[in-house]
Every structure is written in C-alpha cells, then in structure tokens.
Amino acid sequence: MEKIAEKKKAILESTLKLVKENGFHGTPMSQVAKKAGVAAGTIYHYFDSKDTLIMELYLYTQYRVLDAMRENSREDMDYKTLFFSNWMSRCQFYIENPDALCFMEQFVNSPYNNRCSREQNERFQKEVLQFIERGIEQKYLKPMNQRLMCIMMHSTALTAAKIQLAGQVSLGEEELQQLAQMVWDGIKLN
Amino acid sequence: MEKIAEKKKAILESTLKLVKENGFHGTPMSQVAKKAGVAAGTIYHYFDSKDTLIMELYLYTQYRVLDAMRENSREDMDYKTLFFSNWMSRCQFYIENPDALCFMEQFVNSPYNNRCSREQNERFQKEVLQFIERGIEQKYLKPMNQRLMCIMMHSTALTAAKIQLAGQVSLGEEELQQLAQMVWDGIKLN
DNA sequence: CGCGACCGAATGAACGTTCAATAGACAATA
C-alpha cells in the first residue's frame, strides 16, 4: 500500500467509524471533518466528492484484508494449513475491525458497488481463486466450480465474524477452528 | 401475514425497488411516492417517518422469506430432504427477489438494525434454530453450537444468491444442489 | 514572493415532514 498523507488517512478512518455508526446517509461530511480533526474544505483537497471518498475507502479496506491474509501465511505451509490460515485471518480481521466489516457489507450491497469497476473486484478475488485452483489441481479439493468454493470460504468467514460481533455467540479460537473445519469438510476431496 | 392496504403495499414495494437501485440515502420520499403512485403526504398516513417505513419493510420481507421456506416443505419429508428444501428455498427466494436480497443486506449492516428490537430478529431465527436442534438430537448433525450451523446454512444460501446475481457465475439447479451438498457434508454427523 | 496545504463561513439545492384543503364513504336524522 502506498504512503498516505496523515490527514487523508485520518479522513478515511473517521469515515469508516462514522459509517458504521450512522450509515452512509447519516454521515455528513461536516462530521467526518470534525472527527478527523480537519476542516470541511480539507476533505475536498484529497477527495473529489463524498462518493469518491467512499470508493477509495472501499479499496483501502480491501487492501487491508489482503494484507492480513498474507501476513499470517508462510511459504512452507502445506495446503490444508494454508487454507485454515487464510480462513482464520479473514475472519479475525473482521472481528478485530468491526467498522471495516460493517462498511464493506454496506458498500457491496449498495449502488456504489456497481459504479466500482469490475477489475477492482476481480483483483481482490484473483488471489483466492488461484489458491483454490491449485487445491483442485493438486487433488486436495473437490473438482468443482471454483467460484462456488470461494463462496464457502468467504461467506462463512464473514458471517462468523458478523455473528460474533452481534454478540449472539462468543466464538473462541477453538470454535472458529471448528467452523473452518466444517468448511474444509465441505469442500475437500473424499 | 395480515392484509395490507393496497397503497401501503405499493409504498413498501416501491421502496424496496428504489433502495436497491439508489440505496437508503438516494431514495427520497418524493421518489417513493411517485413510483407508488401516491402523494408524498400519503406515505405519512401509513408510516410515521422514513425510518419506520424502512423498519416495516424489513419485517415484511422477513415474513416473505419464511413463507417461501414453509411453502416448499412438507411434513412427510425426511430430515435431509427438508434441509435441502430449506436451503434451496431460501436461496431461490433471493435469486427471484434480488431487490429483497439487496435491501435485507443493506439493512442488517446498517444502524437501522440496532434500532430493531432483538425479539424481532429472534423470532425469525427461531424456526431455523429449532430445526437444527432437532437434527442434532436425532443424530443427523454434528453436536455443535447451533448458531454456527445457522451460519453455514444462512450465509451460504445468501452468498450463492449474491454471486448468481452479480453475474459472476450462472448457477443452475444442479449447481445449487452441489452447494447445498457441500454445506450438508460440512455439518452432517460422520 | 509563490505555492500548496488547510481553513470555515457561505451557498444553494435537496430532502423529510407538515398541514390546510378536498373528496368520498357511511350513518344518522328529518
């Protein structure tokens, strides 16, 4: 991730928090400015409009997720371990960053997402997709539509985080492992 | 579901469509009124405010999902068949009602959801939760946290619908079955 | 001086909501 001016970062992070608490509407630029400790006009020094601020925040957050996943995985891990690591990283990231989870979910289901170029989304998925392709080639996974496998990985991790945050269940490391195991059982070969 | 005045229904359904296309913000009451073929003031005859309109739309949609699931299940089905039926119904409902999917996802991740009483959400989950409890008691499912099982069912069905609608993959009946099978494999006992 | 970062009051458009007025349905009265 390239370097980001301090104020720009402050604006991004303030927006994240406020969107979680108040939603897209309900988050006026004036409030973002206040929370970020800058003047209203300053935001427009870094972003063309509220819309582009939101878009950039989306990309910024995508990178943070990818980074989190890469951070916990090492070259020497075997396939299954890597799978668990990826699943857990993603889940943990969202649990540790509820603001991000909330924002991302709101974003992808909003009309903003359509305005977002398809390539941007593809780039994000490519890494996961390749990982799954490899699993099929090397006979770890059922030979199935790779996108479907993505569903299993992504949606379960995300929803686990959501449920955890909703306070309906408290999921310890152990239970997260169990969940990952369920997913693995669902897609592994045999 | 109790009878709903025609205009009220028109308002609800217009809101659903508009929220999908334009998001919560971006959907002014004036537009809702226009699409529903009523005057702006009429909305306030049926709903106290924009917020309560959105809340009621949420409950209304929840019932439609439950109804869809019940419609396709019969008393004489065995457990596994019932499981598949429920999963598929939910998935199909969202595929056939993309507006509803979009709206629900935006809603649950928005601050509206916090303002919604916990009971309302509980009531919706209760039926699924009981179904899973029964599966564990009767040794069809792994003896695990029932909420986690819910995650598997709910999130995968939902995400399958999402992916389908994003046009990334076209999922036929067959592929949906495969997905349901994956979920089943992940949670069944043995 | 010149330039980019930054400020924040001002602006104008958009929005949620209100309300006085109207129309229609129904019942009671004469």
Added chain:
DNA sequence: TATTGTCTATTGAACGTTCATTCGGTCGCG
C-alpha cells in the same frame, strides 16, 4: 329521499432544516 355531520384517505404546495460543495483567504515553508 334529501340533508347533514363525521371520519378517513388523499393531495401537493410550502416550510425549515440539513447537507455537500465552493471559495476567498490564511498560514508556513522554500
């Protein structure tokens, strides 16, 4: 049957507020 009163459903112009965005100006640094 005609008349009156009441209540609900509906209208849409008007109101007051809020918000995204602008812009003239300040500051500090090279």
